Amino acid sequence: MEEQIGKGTWIDKVADILIKREKKLGRSLDLIRVESGLGASGIPHIGSMGDAVRAYGIALALQNFGFKSELVAYSDDMDGLRKIPHGLPDWLQEHIARPVSSIPDPFGSCHASYGAHMSSLLLDGLDKAGIKYRFQSGREAYKQGLLVNQIDTILKSSAKLGQKIAEFVGQDKYIEVLPYFPVCHNCGRLYTAVAQKYLPDEKKVTYVCSGSRIGKADVKGCGHRGEADIAKGEGKLAWKVEFGARWAAFDIRFEAYGKDIMDSVRVNDWVADEILGYAHPLHVKYEMFLDKSGKKISKSAGNVLTPQMWLRYGTPESILLLLFKRITGTRHVGLDDVPVLMKEYDDLEDIYFGRVKVDNPAKLVKDRGLYEYINKLQPPKQPGPHVSYQLIAQQAAIFPSGEEDRYDKIFNRLVTYNIAKDKTDAIMQKIRLASNWADDNMAREEKFDIKLSDAQRKAIIDLIEAIKPFAGMQSTPDNAKELQSKVFDVARNNGMEPKEFFTLLYRMFLNADRGPRIGNYFLDLGIDRAISVLQRYL
Template identity: 60%
Template structure:
């Protein structure tokens, strides 16, 4: 089936397709659709990166699509702040080593501004969601367990622990839950989580017996304190193992959709079975996504220090640029770095042009998908008129030139170039972002451009003109003549220069712009392509 023949669902994006599949499944299951709740789990053990944020942002997109289809929906943002600290994230103080295996909600905040390490990390993620305009119902693991909201699910799971342990071994080959219960109490003596092994459940009292023995954390064995005790699952601090905890939450909160990363596929398979067979609650509709990778191809990790945070991203790019990144697609691993911001900033302008009919695409499905992507990037609250568009890389280059009184001087240049007619508050904001980028990052990486031999010859001639001792009398005219003399269409030659200098197919009048950047600097850049 060609793209033209495909049925357009909702606004034509993967988000609409996913929400539509979810609704169909709910109808087949015969469940009430009066509230279709979606969930995102927030890790609280390290500095949250854009991948962590992406889980919640995409779930919110599904919520918006469900509402667009006429259903009530809400996003539960669940912070796992009873998770134990497994290692010290890069850049954090060594004294955190004393707290390895303790729940992050019981560890002091290294930055001294929140009630715990876990709440500090959660707050960074929530701040990122707030800055993007994401609405959510925030729930903490510590409060959820302390208030007994999962006690019925924990009881059912523990009374079926033998059956669950056998199934876990069958599904994923993990045998420890045949020996121990899938529940970790917080040791009453040392406050550690994973060293406390539960070995017996007393159903009538809803208590477990445990001994604080040892646990493998990462690749190291951590000794327990030797304490033996009992813990009440209705009020004492403790948590279910990941292999069963998702299922308990899905049941307790009536979750109908949750995405997951490929790194927890095994846990999701087990939880789906526990939800379906033990708790008699059909597991949520899922979609699997891949991890963001750094530019070296490694998984972006909260503990490795290769973190692209939303706070830093928003120093250089708009919230819309981040939402565009997260809503473009969900499948496939992607390398991600701050150097992607210029492309996304300009791509937002391109899809806005499609939405407002300034650019026509070649088929209906592609047009619908692009317009839908623009709508979701604006969280279905679309502006009535398009913004003023200025090439972000142009602003970076001008930001490298003008450091003092940057906004006013760059605005004047944009008016001189004919790029804008008047000063504008939105353009002021983009100039500031691009200026931050210019200050913090080196030159742009070399763009991959197809250049034929005639154009290469013309570029060499232009380099000679640019490195000459005297300024050319009329650089714009000189560039035009160089193109003609080398049998290159001037408009094609200008486009090649824009691609080399700005990564765009057009820009301001090229001669004055090159003089502003500096002849030698542009000559060096062009020389890389000859």
């Protein structure tokens, strides 16, 4: 049997490898920093959040092992704007190639810059999920000279570096130019100013703003010749060397990366090890998040799924479950996963509190560990109310959005069904979230993956006929009782155990094995609507 490490999850395994590696390297273990880079050039999506959340998971595991650890959330807000993300204003075209921290906020004047607004969206998602981090602005790191020693060393070694980058990734431009982008003093653009010579005594880079090809477009330079001071944030390192500089400057011991920047990480590892004399951090490579059609979720493509969009419908715990479940393999993710993850979290909680038996000891340990990480190693003392999200959403669809006491009315329905008792914050939060889901998504009725046998199909046809006469009837105790007995009759007449038939109905309507009394539920839902759901499976 495999030895259990920590809480038995992939997070513990990575943290354990990290500790063993650091001990072998002989580095101080007084404070172990992990890092996540925040892209500030477009709307942050679920993948961007995944990078930070998973790094935080490693920090938590290190703390569980008895080490002090922190997550550094580094914003790449000195990056230049390469293209206008989908849905943003056309006037940004005039700011192409300028650092995103120097571009006005396209959403109004709520933030100091474009970069600050984009960073804030991701930080807001992390805050709402209870992720602790130390924020580091890239612009401020350059302006305050926090990277100056690393920049100096890299630029002094530029000839060796240029050859190595060409050897590693076949890109030979850094044989001719320095791996540093000055910001042109005249036009304020970043990538158009070509760094020509480094003056180590003055810590300055000479440049000419001669233009550049960015993506598929040529961006003209203004022709200005000047000098950029590396100690004052008048430029930034190229990506092929910047990670290495960051890792050495901030003493970073772990950073995960997506496979799309694999080549950059390979070069940066070499830069850290060989040029800067700093053993590169431990890495975990993860696959990208794709949308349901299989396209990469990206800022420019306009198929962004943001943390804010998810949190309109799901709890922070549901988003952490999505991100902590595993790190390997491609993930197809969309908003229709929210109800599924809400249920999965409840199932995980049932396992944690022993309400559901798990025969596989390794799975039990792993599930319990996953639950504890989702709750930042401070799990609740008792489970929350497990009311079907699907059921709440269906109830919410019955009451118009904006109706006074809507949430109370939904709660009262749950009480009638004997599913809820106390009006807790947790259950009211779930009602609010599922109501948002109903308002935005219930127009397209859901159909769950259920294949009916011939016997079940006949029973459903009989049930439709049996409940038709109840259309328009009030949901009174007598009507509900009579309808309930009709369902029993249909089951028996078709040679089915009533319990088995009820379970089938709950799966068809709620994607669950249990639910409210069918008599009350069908009358509340409306017989016509209940019939239309049943007919979809025929």
